[in-house]
Amino acid sequence: MNADQLPVGALSTSPKPDPAPTLRIRAVMLGERINPSGLEIGAPVSSTPAAFRVHAGLAVIFRYGVVVLIGLLPSEEKVLLDSLKSRVTGELSPHEEETAQAQLCKDENAEAIQPGGPINLSKFSDERLLLIADALAKSTSLARDERRVAAVFDVIEPFARELAEKGRTSRRRKGILQLIGNALLVQQRVAGRVAVAEKPDALWEKPQLDRLYARLEDEYELKERLDTLERKLKVVADTADALTDIIDTQRSLRLEIAVVVLIVIEVVIGCIQIFAGLH
Secondary structure: OOHHHOOOOOHHHOOOOOOOOEEEEEEEEEEEEEOOOOOOOOEEEEOOOEEEEEOOEEEEEEOOOEEEEEOOOHHHHHHHHHHHHHHEEEEEEEEEEEEEEEEEOOOHHHOOEOOOOOEEEOOOOHHHHHHHHHHHHHHHHHHHHHHHHHHHHHHHHHHHHHHHHHOOOOOOHHHHHHHHHHHHHHHHHHHHHHOOOOOOOHHHHOHHHHHHHHHHHHHHOHHHHHHHHHHHHHHHHHHHHHHHHHHHHHHHHHHHHHHHHHHHHHHHHHHHHHHHHHO
16 A cells, blocks of 8 residues: 555654754843852853853853853743842843754754754754853844944934034033043953954864854854944044044133133233323
């Protein structure tokens, strides 16, 4: 009897392949900085970044404010995040976060990242998971910085429009200094803390995973986003310098006017005294 002669439902009785095991990965930016020194939340897996085995998963803590939770239940994630609050500087509200899925594949050659889909791994090794955590943490931090730079651009636009329409700006020096400060804060995070362009330490021990990390960089567009962010920061810095020069020029002009006025007043007073002396 061929397949066309099988009774209805007979084909559905064949065993279905088990779905590939998956891990939920969640990156949460708690604040500007996290101090992991002396932290004991589980068996240590890595020192840079600080990573611990928690329950059946991993918790990876980055000093620039991001925690990556791998394979934890929502209730376990909440308890862990609450325990870290005392170590957070510059707490954010709401938190910035991103999620991803890691899925087992048949062999290492099949490791790939499906567009908008799971990250296929040949095995859930600590090194592979640390690479994903690094890429996801950098992506989360970049998203925060991109928003901050966009907010600075929103402040710059009125300055530029006012200069174009009136040829001057009525803004005070304090506003310009705040603009420069915001730009410097983002520059400090990108260059000094997050170091998006640097490769994670796990690659020094496992250089064969370089191809996986390159795919992660491409998936999250880390280099492209960093380049765009740095170009915007340069525009912000150049604009802030130009506006500061304008305000300094305005202040110098006011001082010169004040000096001229004082000289005129002194001349007038002198003339009055001379005129009074003649009479």
